[in-house]
Amino acid sequence: MSLEGFVWAGLFLGVGATLVMDLWALFVKRAFAIPSLNYCFVGRWLCHMRNGRFAHESIATAEKRPLECVVGWVSHYGIGVIFAWIFLWIISPDWLQNPTWLPALLFGIATVIVPFFVMQPAFGLGVMGAKTPQPTQTRFRSLMAHTSFGIGLYVAGAVFFWLGA
Numbered sequence: 001m002s003l004e005g006f007v008w009a010g011l012f013l014g015v016g017a018t019l020v021m022d023l024w025a026l027f028v029k030r031a032f033a034i035p036s037l038n039y040c041f042v043g044r045w046l047c048h049m050r051n052g053r054f055a056h057e058s059i060a061t062a063e064k065r066p067l068e069c070v071v072g073w074v075s076h077y078g079i080g081v082i083f084a085w086i087f088l089w090i091i092s093p094d095w096l097q098n099p100t101w102l103p104a105l106l107f108g109i110a111t112v113i114v115p116f117f118v119m120q121p122a123f124g125l126g127v128m129g130a131k132t133p134q135p136t137q138t139r140f141r142s143l144m145a146h147t148s149f150g151i152g153l154y155v156a157g158a159v160f161f162w163l164g165a
Contacts, residue, residue, distance in 0.1 A: 001093040009096055010088055012165065013156045014081030017108070020152025021080070021145055034141070043072025045122060059123040080149070083111055087153060099157030108150015115142050 001009070025036035045056070047065035056062045065071075087107045088095065095103065116128045116139070125131050129138030 001096075006085070006088060006093055009093060009160065009165070010085035011081055012084075012160055013088070013153055014084030015077060016156025016159065017084060017149050017152030018077050018080030020155055021149045024148035025145065028144075036145070039072035039076050040069040041072065041123065042075055042119075043068035043070065045119070046071055046075055055122045055124070057124045079114075083107075083149070084153065084156075096157055096160055099154055099161055101151075101154045104153035104157060105147065105150040108146050108148070108153055109143065110146075111149060112142050112146040115146075 022036075028034045029036060041059045044062055044065050045059055047068050048054075048056070048062060053062075087104070091103050091107070120129050120138075120142075121127050125138070126135075129135045129142070132138040
């Protein structure tokens with residue numbers, strides 16, 4: 001696969017997998033009244049980095065930044081694409097010739113390392129959400145979100161294959 005093909009394939013997989021993740025979050029919100037991560041907080045966190053602030057006591061009470069919601073949503077999908085490129089690099093672009101669910105699912109689950117050990121501590125929530133009111137529930141929700149991303153990688157890979165892309 002050419003570099004250009006790799007870039008486009010990762011873009012397709014990343015956007016598709018992130019969309020599945022967002023559809024899962026919408027289902028959970030509608031069916032169980034459980035809100036998903038506020039991506040405006042992701043944007044706030046990233047915008048504060050421009051001023052050298054990488055961690056917060058509480059991202060919810062940190063000073064709001066212009067366009068933080070736009071930055072958060074664009075970053076959410078951008079991170080999904082980066083994860084897809086990493087997945088293809090690790091598993092091989094040849095996976096797209098015959099997508100299988102297990103590598104995609106395991107990779108999706110593995111990506112929960114980022115919120116557990118980077119984002120949640122930087123947001124003031126502690127490692128693996130230890131400082132949240134219900135850490136076990138926080139961990140389970142993160143795990144389910146990233147599992148849905150893995151499922152989304154497989155679904156996007158299957159669609160990519162079906163389209164003959």
